[in-house]
Amino acid sequence: MLKAIVGFVAGVAVVLLLIYNFAGSLMFREIPSPFGVEETVARIQQNILNAGNGWSLSGLRNAAKPIEMDGGNVLPVLMIEACSTKYSGPILKDDSIRFLSNLMPCKISVYKKNDGKTYIGMMNAQLIGNLFGSMVGEIMGHVAADQAKFIVFDASKPAPAMIKGGSGGGGPAAAGAAGGC
Amino acid sequence: MRLKYILLLAAASALLAMPAAFAQTAKLETIIAPPTQAASQVAVAAKAETASTADHSKFKALQTNFKSGPQVTEACLTCHTEAAKQVQHTKHWTWESVDAKTGQKRGKKNIINNYCTSPISNEKDCMACHAGYGWKDSSFDFAVEKNVDCLICHDTTGTYRKLPGDAGHPVYERVEFPKGSGKFVEPADLKKVAQNIGLPSRSNCGSCHFFGAGGNGAKHGDLDSSLQHPGKYLDVHMDEKGLNFTCVTCHVTEKHEVSGSRYNVAAAVKGPAHLRGKTDASPAACQSCHSDKPHSGRMDILNTHTAKIACQTCHIPEYARNEIGTEASWDWSQATVMGADGKPTTRKDSAGRRAFDSKKGTWVWDSYVIPEYRWFNGDSTYKVIGDKIDPGKTVQINEIGGAPNAADSRIWPMKIHRGKQPYDKVNNYLTVQHTGGEDDTALWHNYDWQKAIGAGMKAAGLPYSGEYAFVSTEMTWPVTHMVAPEHDALSCAQCHSENGRLQNIAGVYMPARDRNRLLDLAGWTLVLLSLAGVLIHGGLRIYTSKKKEQLK
Numbered sequence: 001m002l003k004a005i006v007g008f009v010a011g012v013a014v015v016l017l018l019i020y021n022f023a024g025s026l027m028f029r030e031i032p033s034p035f036g037v038e039e040t041v042a043r044i045q046q047n048i049l050n051a052g053n054g055w056s057l058s059g060l061r062n063a064a065k066p067i068e069m070d071g072g073n074v075l076p077v078l079m080i081e082a083c084s085t086k087y088s089g090p091i092l093k094d095d096s097i098r099f100l101s102n103l104m105p106c107k108i109s110v111y112k113k114n115d116g117k118t119y120i121g122m123m124n125a126q127l128i129g130n131l132f133g134s135m136v137g138e139i140m141g142h143v144a145a146d147q148a149k150f151i152v153f154d155a156s157k158p159a160p161a162m163i164k165g166g167s168g169g170g171g172p173a174a175a176g177a178a179g180g181c
Numbered sequence: 182m183r184l185k186y187i188l189l190l191a192a193a194s195a196l197l198a199m200p201a202a203f204a205q206t207a208k209l210e211t212i213i214a215p216p217t218q219a220a221s222q223v224a225v226a227a228k229a230e231t232a233s234t235a236d237h238s239k240f241k242a243l244q245t246n247f248k249s250g251p252q253v254t255e256a257c258l259t260c261h262t263e264a265a266k267q268v269q270h271t272k273h274w275t276w277e278s279v280d281a282k283t284g285q286k287r288g289k290k291n292i293i294n295n296y297c298t299s300p301i302s303n304e305k306d307c308m309a310c311h312a313g314y315g316w317k318d319s320s321f322d323f324a325v326e327k328n329v330d331c332l333i334c335h336d337t338t339g340t341y342r343k344l345p346g347d348a349g350h351p352v353y354e355r356v357e358f359p360k361g362s363g364k365f366v367e368p369a370d371l372k373k374v375a376q377n378i379g380l381p382s383r384s385n386c387g388s389c390h391f392f393g394a395g396g397n398g399a400k401h402g403d404l405d406s407s408l409q410h411p412g413k414y415l416d417v418h419m420d421e422k423g424l425n426f427t428c429v430t431c432h433v434t435e436k437h438e439v440s441g442s443r444y445n446v447a448a449a450v451k452g453p454a455h456l457r458g459k460t461d462a463s464p465a466a467c468q469s470c471h472s473d474k475p476h477s478g479r480m481d482i483l484n485t486h487t488a489k490i491a492c493q494t495c496h497i498p499e500y501a502r503n504e505i506g507t508e509a510s511w512d513w514s515q516a517t518v519m520g521a522d523g524k525p526t527t528r529k530d531s532a533g534r535r536a537f538d539s540k541k542g543t544w545v546w547d548s549y550v551i552p553e554y555r556w557f558n559g560d561s562t563y564k565v566i567g568d569k570i571d572p573g574k575t576v577q578i579n580e581i582g583g584a585p586n587a588a589d590s591r592i593w594p595m596k597i598h599r600g601k602q603p604y605d606k607v608n609n610y611l612t613v614q615h616t617g618g619e620d621d622t623a624l625w626h627n628y629d630w631q632k633a634i635g636a637g638m639k640a641a642g643l644p645y646s647g648e649y650a651f652v653s654t655e656m657t658w659p660v661t662h663m664v665a666p667e668h669d670a671l672s673c674a675q676c677h678s679e680n681g682r683l684q685n686i687a688g689v690y691m692p693a694r695d696r697n698r699l700l701d702l703a704g705w706t707l708v709l710l711s712l713a714g715v716l717i718h719g720g721l722r723i724y725t726s727k728k729k730e731q732l733k
Contacts, residue, residue, distance in 0.1 A: 036547055038504075042531035071413035071420075073502060073669040076549050114675060114682070118552040162531045 026127055031151060033118040034112065040110045040118050042162040047150045054086035055146065058105040059162040073082070077111040078180050086147070087139050097136055103128075106143065108150065120151055187365065199347040210357075226673040227286075238376035245695040247371035250351055251327040258326060265326035273312040274329065276300070285562065287444055292563045294654035295578050295600045296394035296511055299566065299613045302640035306345035306617035310389040315347035319640070324403045332371075334385050335378040341369045344618065382494045383419065384409050386428040394508065396535060402507035402550060402596040403500040403662035417501055417666045432463040441465025446659055448491065448559035449589045467492040480522075489689060491557070491591040492680075493661050495671045500596060500660045504532060506548035510599040514651035517541040517628040525628065540616075540625040542601075550661050552594030554686055556583035561657075566641055569609050570652065576611065585688020592686055596658040605633060607646030613637035 019120040041060065048055050058081035064074045083105035083151020091100050109121040125147060203292045207684045215413045238241055240254040255406070258265055277288035289307075293299045300307035301319075307315040310725050315321060330349065332341050342353050344358050344366060352368045391397060391406045398405030413420040418430070432441045440463070441447070447463030454472040455464075463469060471492070476483040486495075501507040518539060520526030525539035534546045559583030570576045583590035615636035624633035630649060638645035676683045677693035684694065 036531075038532040038548070039530065068412060068414040071666055072666050073414050073498065075499065112549055114551065158528065159531045159536070161529065161533065165426070 021176045029121045029122050029124055031122075034122050034153065034155065035118060037076050037078060037110055037112055037118050038162050039159045040120065041080060042160045044080055044108055044110070044120070044150050044152050045163050047152065048080070048082045051146050053142070053146055054084040055082055056084075057081070057163060058083045060162070063109075070110070070174060073110045075114070077109060080102050080110065082150075083103040087143050090139060091136060093134075097132055100136065106147070108147070116177065122147060122151075128131070135178045189700050199218065202351060211324060233379065240376075243375045245372060247375060248330065249353070250349075250371070252689065253371050253375045254314075254327045254329055254331055257331045259333075262404075264331065264437065265329040268312060268329045269323065269326070271312075271438050272442065272444075273334075273437075273439070275323065276311065280562075282560065283562065286559075286565065287563045291565045293566055293578070293602070293611045293613065295576075295598050295602070295654050296400055296508075297616070298513075298611075299637070299641070301613050301655040302565070302615040302637045303617045305348045305526070305541055308349035309343045309345045310393075311349045314349045328486050332374055332378070333388070334381045336385065337377050337379040337382065337582065338369070338371075338374050339384060339539075341374045342366055351610055355494065370618060381427070381429050383427050390704065392427075394511075396508065398501060398503075398505040399508040399663075400598075401543075401658060403497065405501070405503070405505045405662045407503045407505055408662070411667055412671070415663055417664050431465045431469075440715065444561065446557070446559050446561075446661075448583070448593065448659075449591050467496075472565075489592060491593045493659075493664075494552075494592055494594050496659050496723060497552070497594055497662075498665055498669060498671050498675075499551055500594070500663050501548050501550045502663055502665075504548055506532065506534060506546045507548070507550060507596065508544050509547045510545045511542060512601045513542045514601045515605070516540060516624065518542075518545055519628075532638075539628065548674075551682070553597050554592050554683055555583050555595050555726075556585055556587075556590045556686070556688070557593040557595070557659060558583040558587060558590040566613060567643055568608055568622070570604060570611060572604060572609060572650070572652045574654040575655055576604075578654055581657050581659075585686075592683065592689075593661040598656045598658065600654045600656075601651045602654050603630065603649045604652045605634075605646050606648040606650050608644065610643070611652075612645065612649060613641040613643070615640065618649070623729070631643070 035043065045057055045060075060080040061081065063077040063079055067074050088104055090098055092104075103123075106125070107123070110118065111121065112118050124138075125140045126144035126145070129143070130137040137180055192558045226557055242259045245252070245256065247253045247256070272288060273279050274289065276290040277286060279286055282462055297307070298305070304321070305317045312329055312330045314335055318326075330343075333343065333687065343349060343352055344356065351371075352366050354368055357482055358364060358366045370524075378641070387404070387406060387409055390401070390404050391408065393400035393404075398407075407415060408419055410421050411419045413423055416426075418426040420425050428694040429439075430440050434440065447466040450466040450468035451462055451473050452468070453474075455469050467475075472486050474481075474484040475487075475492070483495075509577060513539065516539065520539070526537070527535070527539070528537040530536040530544075530546055532546065532548070535544055536546075558581075561579040562582070563579045564570070564576065565618070581595075583593075603614065604610060605612050612634045614624055614633040615622050616628070616633060619626055621627055622629075622636035624630065627633075631647070634646075634649055635645055671682065674693075675681055677691060683691060690697075
């Protein structure tokens, strides 16, 4: 009997360890992008605008900027925020799950890593949705399906302009020559 | 089922943590103050504190309504009698640099670079960045002192501007620039400018060096207009609210000769920091102030790196650290390609930077660029006009010197700019092309490569076979500006790892990147022997204790 209990506890411990190790990678995905940071952002934004299903862009946040303003450096991290009223409406109407508004708007982050390549980071909406009952699970399933389309790129199309992109820098030269080439 | 509950717990924890994270982000963002207003206030304050011993507005020679730049220079020279002669010995005037070791004549006048290629036959445009007036063709007289432009470097009003097409003269009449843009440049009040001169500011130097290759940040990558009002993150020395260095703080100038040049980089300076006032061969080097052993305390182990690694390698982890970015490539072979309607067209990239122009070809830009790393001893051998090339290989516009075990070499961060340029298929040299202007042979006017190359080669005095093609090119730029704060320097693991920053650097043993099989074998043998010893010892103890129990 003791052996069975020890075996069971050991089994639970192994499962917990595996979950601890893999839960992060199950809940979030990271995909390399064939384009630079700005172009990846612009193409995703374009895909969101063309997705239908009530999707619209809510904003573009540069998570690296506050760190720069504080005198530090991090590689660029741009977060595209998008929302679909078709999917957010039913969740926000239900008091019991309104706390899920914390997950809104949907975010897709685009960032550069030390290998110089650009990556796309996003949440596994399907998996997370399934944790909160059938209604949320179904809605998040649709969100996940749309999100998968957001990161399908047609390289034959020219790069669109990034929406709400800052110009950075200090503006034009205060004095002197202007390069003409 | 169990998995579901555990995932639910994990997700709930994440949800609980998210508002806190967002609240933190919001808090950080509220700290951001509008930078431009604060920055300009600092600049104004700095100007007010300038304690010059001369008020130039009181000088009689400067109380004239000047009609031209040369008139101003003549007035300047009435007091500063030697200034023009000094300038005329510098690269800013001659656009020429002689390699002391090889005798090779380099400089803008002699090389073909990877961007706008050559100023020859394009002087009227390119000389917007010449510290002089009137260089419109090869007849320019380099001995005329009044043609030295004092104001481009010494204006403090920010109103003095020189535009392409005027052969280095400032704007004398209101003009639309760029043409068709609806934006106008006002002429400077030359009297006011002449009366308000001072030491060169970041804006003075930057008016050319930030905008090289015809675009903000295009050429260097570590120099762009963000350095006019830089924050600490961008450059710890130039930080406008901190040390507030200008360019000439490091690029100490003597007789108008500006120290620190990419033609002769001080790549491996040794010895202690230099005393103020001491004559210094390389004042623009990091070591001039920091010495070659700059780390102290727990970090002094890093001093062992300085014999192999340039300061810049660790302390400039990325260049072009802003949205301005820098040009990664310029493909001239796409120039003269027209839009769908058969007319010249332009296109921008996702960040709003130039990506295509029927006049100039295609560009690729990047921001926050991870440098490439090379051994470098400060020497560069350039392709000068007329040098033979092998079109089967990528043409190196400049080949940098340096070797792994040479005492004068260090591992440096580099910007490698890639491109395609036209070359003469028969004579096998890069061509000079006439691009700017309104005449029939100008590429940007008639989009005819044959005519443009013909005119350019004629001006350069080189034969042209009449056959051209495009060849891949590379140009290497040592990165030395945009020094990050110390806590943003590269960490050990960023180099000491198999796929780290220096993975392609040959000729040096780097722990964690490189392996010595014999050492590895010896180490693992020791580990296995130790393990075996523990197991055998433990086993014997168990065995003997059981034996003892049996005997009892």
